[in-house]
Amino acid sequence: MSRSAPFDAIAPTYDPSRGGTARAAVFAGQLAPLLDPAEPVLDIGVGTGIVAAELTARGHRVYGVDLSPGMLAHARDRLGARVAVGDAGRLPVRTASVAQAVSTWLLHAGPDPRAVFAEAARVLRPGGRYLVIPARGGRPTDDIGRIVNALEDRLDPDGSRQDDPRHLAPLAAARDLLFEGTASERPTTFRVSPHQMARSLAGGRLFTGAWQVREEDLGLVAEACERLRALPDPDVPRVREMADFVMLFRRRGPGGQE
């Protein structure tokens, strides 16, 4: 199976199943005040271009790269020739040519974050910024969350799948991208029942299949699904609380200058 296959498969339903333009407008609203409208923006992992289109509507000139031709076909409808198929770990972009880059919901979705940071650092000019909205701003700790978090910690003991500042800041710093903090924090909620969560984990396809659990770990997933199904009222959706925020990374200047 190709690396883009999970997102190629869900491309036709991706936008409506992920909050549609309402979610994209919120993300663009979080990013826009942190961007310089005079400079183009590189959207790494642009997907269907739904967030990039909202940034464009706010006066930004956005270019995008994504691994999935299926997702990118939708982005092309929105952004025309400003998008290209490419790997975030090998960007088709000149060194030190970009003043600002963004990624929304990319780092949990398959690429090695170390390779993404190395490439973001390469293409950014010294002093340039990389703004990242992670997929999971803090893990919910409700009854579903406690089971899913424990599963993820067992499957990924070194945290390389966790797109949060604690795990990402040191990886970025080692590649000349300094973590400057978070901005534009916005509490958010979503609803999911234990049964829905168990169905989405079944077969070891975590994060829309971007994280396919190894054969030998499928027993751990099955065990977690059993625990989810055994929760009280497993068909009743829980209102789950999270916070969306932007992580700010800045490209170090020449000679390691900050």
Ligand SMILES: C[S@@+](CC[C@H](N)C(=O)[O-])C[C@H]1O[C@@H](n2cnc3c(N)ncnc32)[C@H](O)[C@@H]1O
């Ligand atoms: C969850 S989607 C987010 C898309 C978009 N940023 C958004 O917020 O709607 C993750 C995207 O990352 C892309 N992706 C995953 N691995 C990638 C890689 N190595 N290089 C470039 N894009 C990648 C997928 O194809 C998918 O379009």
